[in-house]
Amino acid sequence: MARASDTLIEQLKHDIFSGLLKPGDQLEEADLAARFGVSRTPIREAIRSLVDCGLLETRPRKGAMVRVLTAKELNDLFEVAAELEGMACRLASDLLTLSGKKDIETGLEMCRVAAEAEDIPAYAQANLAFHAAIHKASGNAWLVDQLDQIQARINVYRLMPYEVVGRLEKSLAEHREISDAIFAKNGALANTLMRDHMMLQGARLPSLLKALE
Amino acid sequence: MARASDTLIEQLKHDIFSGLLKPGDQLEEADLAARFGVSRTPIREAIRSLVDCGLLETRPRKGAMVRVLTAKELNDLFEVAAELEGMACRLASDLLTLSGKKDIETGLEMCRVAAEAEDIPAYAQANLAFHAAIHKASGNAWLVDQLDQIQARINVYRLMPYEVVGRLEKSLAEHREISDAIFAKNGALANTLMRDHMMLQGARLPSLLKALE
DNA sequence: TACATATTATATGGATACATATGGAAACTA
DNA sequence: TAGTTTCCATATGTATCCATATAATATGTA
Structure with missing residues (x-):
């Protein structure tokens, strides 16, 4: 079975590309976990990947948001x-x-x-x-x-x-x-x-x- | 306080660049956790980041290894x-x-x-x-x-x-x-x-x- | 009424506990 | 003896639990 986080990454990317999530929008781990029916662990992995590929950004203790480009x-x-x-x-x-x-x-x-x-x-x-x-x-x-x-x-x-x-x-x-x-x-x-x-x-x-x- | 995974990423990068970890070497989460005195959670985050930046690669259920380039x-x-x-x-x-x-x-x-x-x-x-x-x-x-x-x-x-x-x-x-x-x-x-x-x-x-x- | 401080709520960061699939070893059969 | 099958050990993947820092709100004072 594929990793749950891989599915999440695709889904979140889609949400961002489709405009459902707009630059500046905040992502809360608990919300996403509830929405996708998984625990926070794979959610956190997906968020980290999206941060690494530049679609999200995080501030320590402040969570993730869709990255805003100047x-x-x-x-x-x-x-x-x-x-x-x-x-x-x-x-x-x-x-x-x-x-x-x-x-x-x-x-x-x-x-x-x-x-x-x-x-x-x-x-x-x-x-x-x-x-x-x-x-x-x-x-x-x-x-x-x-x-x-x-x-x-x-x-x-x-x-x-x-x-x-x-x-x-x-x-x-x-x-x-x-x-x-x-x-x-x-x-x-x-x-x-x-x-x-x-x-x-x-x-x-x-x-x-x-x-x- | 900075995130523990950030420190781990730097350390692992250093290990890879210094040749301590060579292409093809396997990384075991439990080992790394013991070595760095943290739990597996930040270890996994660090590994994921290094996979995203192309230094490691993972096979499902097989863990991470230092990426081998052809x-x-x-x-x-x-x-x-x-x-x-x-x-x-x-x-x-x-x-x-x-x-x-x-x-x-x-x-x-x-x-x-x-x-x-x-x-x-x-x-x-x-x-x-x-x-x-x-x-x-x-x-x-x-x-x-x-x-x-x-x-x-x-x-x-x-x-x-x-x-x-x-x-x-x-x-x-x-x-x-x-x-x-x-x-x-x-x-x-x-x-x-x-x-x-x-x-x-x-x-x-x-x-x-x-x-x- | 406005500002400052303290308290509380909450969300992130980390640890631990649990499930499951994979690889290897051992035993049995041909 | 070689090959196959089964069982078990172990490491990954996921869930839950705990700690703590941050932010918001409420209260008190000027």
Whole structure:
């Protein structure tokens, strides 16, 4: 049987990503224990894991709360994300396998369909799939891990930068350029294009953060 | 009072870095509890944290052991480290503050002294200080965190690539070039030089790994 | 009425007790 | 003697219990 804390971690992550738990919300061990029908022990282990992966923070004797990122921290995070996303493109260009190419094409096609339907939630998901395909195609397991974790932290803020008019089509066009560069095995170009693509999202951060208030 | 598990984490990290605990070694909770004079609860919390930061791994019902990295995983790790180290140089070049410059100069001077004395352990430490100064000078807190974690994972393998004749002087010369590029605010050059510098270490990995067997 | 202090309630941090699955040893059989 | 099966020891995973620090509230005084 799997450990109870593993289930709890998934559940709590889901609660945070879905917005049920918002940054700043307090987590009480006894409440969670009652809610999930387990003792405080696995609850505490789950909380500790989430603290370690940066989703929660604790003050001694004060318990855990969903971590609040400052604008500076979010910006730093985006900067690292942009660098690593670019790196993934470069590696994917160098390595480029048949199945890797196929996955990226699938992700791109998902983006195209969603953009054509102007379905923003679908595009957000397709966007994740496209990026994930590139991560995987890099062939570097650590890189995939790092990008997953960063993605998780960014996701908490549920930023939907596509709601700007025309951004969907523009994002799709950038995805096309990036894929083309990778398929042409032009790592340097793919790297740059992806960095720029990410930075465009990051540039919107300040206004989006204000909108959250 | 600080949490007991925090002390345990530091102690266990030290044991791992110092080689007292080697990759593959099994950790038994009861033993550790007796050794540190605490109950199993804080021990378990410490173990969980170390699992989360990648230093240990657990199999259900089988407990924790010091994580063993394959050659491929170590290589991937180095690749990411090289990218992020290069990024730190670029950001440090852009931002360059007076105190940042001073810290880097201090680190470089430590390297010079150690290299002149041909003191390999001292150089290893000075090397860390030099790199840490650049990390900090980047002004990106996430980047510093990531690099710290990667450094910790690499350190477990106690790679001492300086034992090659002349490598100390060569490493020092590279450090000088990197600092010069940063001080000249030439981010692109600093980035490239650092990437190359890191890759030179990474290239020695296979032979060093074999030597560990 | 406002501020300070003391008391109490409560939630976290740690210890201990209990359940259960896994690995190893021993015994039995082919 | 080798292999298989069963039993037991032990270590992990979970629950509960205890200690203590913190915070909130109430009371008393200025």
